[in-house]
Amino acid sequence: MEDRKLNAIFLPHFAPSHIIPIVDVARLFAGRGVTVTIVTTPNNALLFRDSVNHDAALGHNMLIHIIKLPSAQVGLPEGIENFGQCTTPELLEKLYNAVALLQKPYEKFIRDSRPDCIISDMFFPWSVDLADELQVPRVIFYPSNNFFHSVSHSLRLYAPHQEIQSDSEDFLIPGLPDEIRMARSELQDHVKAKTMYGVLINLIKQTESRSYGIILNTCHDIEPAYSDHFKKVSGRKCWNLGPLSLFADRNNVGKENNSSTEEKHSCLSWLDTQKPNSVLYVCFGSMAQFSDAQLTQMALAFEASGHPFVWVVRRKEKSEENQKESWLPEGYEERMLRDNRSLIIMGWAPQVQILDHQAVGGFLSHSGWNSLIEGFTAGLPLISWPLFAEHFYNSKLLTQVLKIGVEIGPRVWNSGIEIKSPLVGKDEFTKAITFHMGGSPEAVEMRRRAEEIGIKAKRATEEGGCSYCDLTALIDDLKACAVDARI
Numbered sequence: 001m002e003d004r005k006l007n008a009i010f011l012p013h014f015a016p017s018h019i020i021p022i023v024d025v026a027r028l029f030a031g032r033g034v035t036v037t038i039v040t041t042p043n044n045a046l047l048f049r050d051s052v053n054h055d056a057a058l059g060h061n062m063l064i065h066i067i068k069l070p071s072a073q074v075g076l077p078e079g080i081e082n083f084g085q086c087t088t089p090e091l092l093e094k095l096y097n098a099v100a101l102l103q104k105p106y107e108k109f110i111r112d113s114r115p116d117c118i119i120s121d122m123f124f125p126w127s128v129d130l131a132d133e134l135q136v137p138r139v140i141f142y143p144s145n146n147f148f149h150s151v152s153h154s155l156r157l158y159a160p161h162q163e164i165q166s167d168s169e170d171f172l173i174p175g176l177p178d179e180i181r182m183a184r185s186e187l188q189d190h191v192k193a194k195t196m197y198g199v200l201i202n203l204i205k206q207t208e209s210r211s212y213g214i215i216l217n218t219c220h221d222i223e224p225a226y227s228d229h230f231k232k233v234s235g236r237k238c239w240n241l242g243p244l245s246l247f248a249d250r251n252n253v254g255k256e257n258n259s260s261t262e263e264k265h266s267c268l269s270w271l272d273t274q275k276p277n278s279v280l281y282v283c284f285g286s287m288a289q290f291s292d293a294q295l296t297q298m299a300l301a302f303e304a305s306g307h308p309f310v311w312v313v314r315r316k317e318k319s320e321e322n323q324k325e326s327w328l329p330e331g332y333e334e335r336m337l338r339d340n341r342s343l344i345i346m347g348w349a350p351q352v353q354i355l356d357h358q359a360v361g362g363f364l365s366h367s368g369w370n371s372l373i374e375g376f377t378a379g380l381p382l383i384s385w386p387l388f389a390e391h392f393y394n395s396k397l398l399t400q401v402l403k404i405g406v407e408i409g410p411r412v413w414n415s416g417i418e419i420k421s422p423l424v425g426k427d428e429f430t431k432a433i434t435f436h437m438g439g440s441p442e443a444v445e446m447r448r449r450a451e452e453i454g455i456k457a458k459r460a461t462e463e464g465g466c467s468y469c470d471l472t473a474l475i476d477d478l479k480a481c482a483v484d485a486r487i
């Protein structure tokens, strides 16, 4: 094949869980000699500018093209540019509106750039028409896994949730490689009724079938049966390029914007002082917001479990008068935090480094896909408390297929980032943590299986590994398209 430079444009969406992995894909492309341009807004660029500069210094062709978000036009405060920064539904709506206004300037830039291909986040359905107009392949990026897409496909096709009597009853999802059970209360609203979001999801599914192929942040060897299944039912080329956090070596992404360097260092050096596998890491992603009552139950449970922990808490902005964390139980700071028995990080934590640290022996997560695959890569078993989006599906992969985790919580899907499902009490957490961090034969077996998954995930990204080979195949395919287009 002619060895020519491929010119690829990347379009990240506006949430950390989409930006981080698609930028990792861009870095992988650039590492294989592709000229890469990432289109984004000023503040989102700060999230990955360091990595791009780092890679550019290595001689990789990486550029960031910045287009200003039209915040004023929709009444959005300047500087709020991703959904992780939105602490109220009003801000979320304004950001959606501002993002919609970006379509025209994005299209103009892409037309002027004449790329050989467009790697587009799922949330830019319009990019499929633009790719048709420019006669270049459009590859859709899903920051998710084959299991989730396979379950979604079966739900759409067979609608088993419409046959059952109650919301809490388990039902079997037909047409899958394994017997997977869910309850209707765990499904997203748009699966059960017509919603605006459902209209968008249908549109995205249509663009999927018009795309050249699909990139996923997973690896074949973690979920081989679902990787084959989704390829078959989607009828698309699929490239599993994960775990992207490991593959693109993205440590320190987001440093300037989200955390103080001191906080990162202190948390990792604190971990250095802890025994191997002794610490529970607790983080619910970049968006979830809990009530004070729920945070208190967690605080009490972590103390009662007796295990040291690192707990990342995402809080709403505090008013000037109320700077106190009133949900912390009486005397908690003195007992748990002052003598460094455990850590609470208010803000952004260097999650991948924390999970990789030898002191960390368990992970309590909301089952956001990036977090799960980062946990898998570190070879850790998990406690899963699914909250919103597609977390409940991911959690079934963890508990029913891979069997490296336990699930807690009321099994009720939340329609937004504010967690309104019934409170999870202290005892439910404590019981799960005691099992998870303990030495029962079941827990030891789970840990062994998790270590095996970790080995598979790491191998996937090594030369000759499944994700490494998928990356080679994808770039070769795109180069062949570009050569054909020029004949």
Ligand code: UDP
Pocket (backbone or CB within 6 Å): 016, 017, 020, 283, 284, 285, 286, 287, 288, 312, 347, 348, 349, 350, 351, 352, 367, 368, 369, 370, 371, 372, 374
């Ligand atoms: N993350 C992080 N530090 C934090 C919170 C989140 O590095 O304090 C990263 C995490 O490593 C993951 C992403 O943000 O890559 C969160 O994505 P996920 O899909 O797990 O959840 P979401 O944010 O969509 O709820």
